[in-house]
Amino acid sequence: MIARLRALRMDLSPWRASRDFRLLLLAGTVFYLGGMVSYVAIPFQVYRLTGSNFAVGAIGLVELGPLIVFGLYGGALADHVDRRRLLVGTGVAQAVLTGVLAVNAFRHHPSIVLVFVVAALLACASSMQRPSREALLPRTVSHDLIPAANALASFGAQIGLLVGPGIGGLLIAYAGIGWCFVVDVAGLAVATLLYLLMRSYPHRGETTPPSLAGIGQGLRYAVGRRDLLGTYLVDIAAMLLALPVVLFPALVEDVFHKPELLGLLYSMETVGALVATALSGWTGRVHHHGRAIVIAATAYGGCVALAGVMPTFWLVAAFLALSGAADMISGVFRGTVWSQTIPETMRGRLAGIEMLSYSVGPLGGQVRAGVTADLWSVRGSITSGGVACVAGVALTAAWLRDFWSYDARTDEHAVAERAARAEAGES
Template sequence: MTGGRKRRLLADTTPLREPHFRRLWVAGIVTVVGAQLSVVAVPQQVYEITRSSGYVGLTGVFGLVPLVVFGLWGGALADVMDRRRLMAITTIGLSVTSLLFWAQAAAGMDNVWLVLGLFAVQQAFFAVNQPTRAAIIPRLIPGEQLPAANSLNMTVVQFGAIAGPLLAGVLIPTIGLASLYLIDTVLLMATLWAVLALPALPPTGHTKKAGLGAVLDGFRYLSTQKVLLASFVVDIVAMVFGMPRALFPQIANETFGDPVTGGIALGLLFAAMSAGAVLGGVFSGWLPGVRYQGRAVVVCIVLWGLAMVGFGVAVGFASPDSGPVLLWVALAFLAFGGAVDMISAAFRSTMLQQVATDEMRGRLQGVFIVVVAGGPRMGDVLHGATAAAVGTAAAAAGGGILVVVGVVAVCLAFPALLRYRVGPARTGDSVSA
């Protein structure tokens, strides 16, 4: 392979030449590891207390409500406040919440409602933090670098989602679950450092208040952008029907032989999707050359659904006595799903950042984070309840089938998504549907 072809295949690192973006990106490498420790710790603690995937699925309810309310309000805040200040406030809030998680776990309270309540508070801070962070990126780097920047950011997130669960699988039996929350608290200081180093980022639009009217203005604007609306809907379909993570504690315990308190199979299940996503990010140099980004999103989500079908089938044939082969088959399907999901997410983020004006970008990023983070929470509820009725394997495989059917329905309802294309990756190119 020639040097030029390698550069087109491997990730484009041009955005890292901008010092503010580079600091945020580097800080994210350690911060997301800590965040993913908590991603494993919360459902695992709920499962230890209750021994029920139904209760684990309730994390979806307690996460979804604050994500919707504060995600929409946070997006409006990002359009009327200095985005640097808002990022700093929410990062501190996330740190304090992680510290409270550690305190309750270290004290051995074993109160599932306290855990779920803290999770709701954490998700409220997260819901304001993430749209603000995403709205900052187009203010730091040129538009033609956005696909590469989004791919780099998602690669870091997914790297943490590998390292975090694997570390959790090792650390829970050795230093205890409570320590995971404390590590998350400490590592969040890296992001706070990067945020405080940013320049002032005052609002550029005319909206002065982040009230209900501003939120509704964002929805009215979104209703005129059919391509963005369709991209949100297909992601909801993919995550609600096709995200089986609420089943992982039960699958690890009952199918692959982990102890109830968690083990290596649990860590591998949580890490597998992210392992695939990192590989997708490393070999993402070709993304800026894709002009029909809407079609790419549709293909990726169909492949995601098929991967979840394969995962469910592998789980259905596996048992604690079947050996590790089917575990690795199940992990391979999850990894493939993670790779195509990363590509889909990079394109969807780029489409939003290119189409939306800066005045509306925060509000649309708020809707985006409600969809991206809220969809999996709804999926947690659906999969937890379905698994209680028909078993984990059928819940996972059936959800994958519904993803494929749902994506076809969305394409029929929003044909503009398949027509969406961008011009060559040069400054000033137009975007059209």
Template sequence: MPARRRPVTPVTPARENRKPLDSALSSRHHPLVRLLRRLALDVTPLRTSRDFRLVFSAAGVSGFGSFITYVTVPYQVYELTRDPLLVGLLGVCELVPLLVMAFVGGALADYLDRRLLVLGGEIGFTLLCAALLVNSLGSSPQLWLLYLVAALTAALDGLQRPALEGLTPRVVAPDEIPAASALNSLRMQVAQLGGPAVAGLLIASVDLAWVYAIDLATFAFSLACLALVRAVPPPPAADRPSLRSVLTGLRYARSRPELLGTYLVDINAMFFGMPQALYPFMAARLGGPAVLGLLYAAPAVGSLVATLGSGWTSRVHRHGLMVVLAAGAWGLAIVGFGLVGSLWLALFFLALAGAADMVSGLFRMIIWNQTIPDHLRGRLAGIEMLSYSTGPLLGQLRSGLVARTPLGVGGSIVSGGVLCVLGTAALAAALPSFLRYDGRDGLARKQAEDAAWAAAAAAPAQPG
């Protein structure tokens, strides 16, 4: 029998036209492909650093649970009091211990194994979450305990966060720091997006005890990951924790205009433009408890989009200018949020605000991690923590106080956004060197300072 021939599929004109197009789009040299590659998130640190993967995973999972609690505690205060000022006072309870412990945590992070500090902080967070769970199981949850846990959580955060942020320059290569900063931001934004959304659904459907129990369960995973991270010993000839060492860090920060710019611009933006204390009251207007989670999650949506398209940040060197532009955009978006009465428009403006805040945060992290010498990294991380924490905490109090005036909730939000924009413009005019800052100069200075410190530590002691 003759061999059977395979049927030949006729090629239609449409197929003929599509194949060259598909081939062109799949080519790495196509302009659209090149653009997408330039914008795409760089995941190199996850491939090259085992310890970065472990810390990234631990912080991501526990952060997701912590953001559930972050939404639940203010809501529980709101349920118990129905007073915007008392909700805003949570920020004051967190501020005082944070102001003290951030300096202590920064000094310890430059003297001890940073991994052990992070692990110890995670154990403390686990115990505090258990206290919230026990309190919620009672017939009459205690308001004072919520404030106490908020204060202790802030104190522990002040101890842990400088060490956590100081880990990044030690576990990735210097040229991978922009990518690591973007990945850390992505981790945070996924937690900020998922945690509040889940919290809103849980608050509307189950007892608060279950909400706290979910957060408690996430710590088991993070503790296991952190236990596997290799030791991160302090830099050679590390300064012993003392008031003098803290003052050394403060003097260094004051001597660097680009660092002062990152602190002041962010504090201004968050103090005037952070309306989170008013979210429960906006939610009551826009749809109830289920909407609360959406309000908390909306900024994270914008932040996530900005992070996923952050590949361009490694090719921009005017870091100070980008921080200023992003802070101004944040204030304008907050004005829009305060003016609208529609849920979807409110979520849209919050998402825009989150995207602007993420751009600012990415460039601030690049400035910090690429320019600060390693022997000062922990102390400067403590100062950074104060800069990005005090603004929001005081902003919650400011927004709560203004909301009790005739301006009301909407007026408090709008006036804060306007003042944010004006303050950003004033700081830009007062800090011209911050606007001119070039990241390449900062990285070269850091490498020179690290080399000089290592050489001095290795040199034999001179006889007295």
């Protein structure tokens, strides 16, 4: 029994084996922590300055275009330039831009126009940075440690997602909005320094300069590989159909009449994800990653559906925590498929495409959930979204048999990437 419990513990081998992975993990954790402090501060400042919920929602609208354009361009750029330098350059840009938000917040009359402009520019810089960070992670560890590395990276991000909003709320209440941005600048400076301390990772072979043709090549590659297409479609099904976050205020206000518990509801999925990551040692022994993704994503949709019909707040919170755990497991295996099979020359562009599913899916999911709730009910929207997610994942698995039958030991792309890493001396 004790041996089985030990087997569940998070695998720390990547942390022990690679200095650069440690630097990348710490940088990512600090980056997410500071970023979530600003994530809380910007909407609050906009609402305080305008009193308009539409203005708060418009932040997402001004960020959407830069996320799409510069996410794809950043991915193409990551396949051509030194990714570590790109991380450092975009980190400096984000620190400077967040510093502008800090100075503006400390003014007697902050400029709302400046907040929107800087928010758009920050979306440009962050969307250019993320593909390089995602593409660099597999280079810092051996091929067999990638599942454990993905779990650890997820754990670091979840810590930032859980702790950051709380720090932001306390700073807003007791110190002022400007100090939220100061904390974020400090986090960005630390993360950028950690990136700078990493060694250089030159591209293995000839690279493709960033261009529309290169981006198109990446898109065709992603769609042409049915196993990869399955990972994207499953993620979209979960985010577009089942994401319940936008309904949390209505759930605590109109259904349970306990608005003081709103913050707890927001944190439950993250708590579940953290617990699942801490018990993720078993993931390295799984080879049928497509099946694991399908099962985890189905569990996510099922837990969301059940959360919508639970009679008490605490049962709703429990099923949301379980949904967060299932979503984290799905994410670890999706990241493993990407990291273990995408060739080095395409990894940045594919990371840019992956980022779009993370960014665009939730925006569409918020619209779907809100419209369904207004036309039907809050509970109906949550439950129907979960059921639709289960159906969407099942249809994806039935349609893309290559995705369902994926085996990391025999898949031609995984075998080819393993051989390429061995030839390059990266194991």
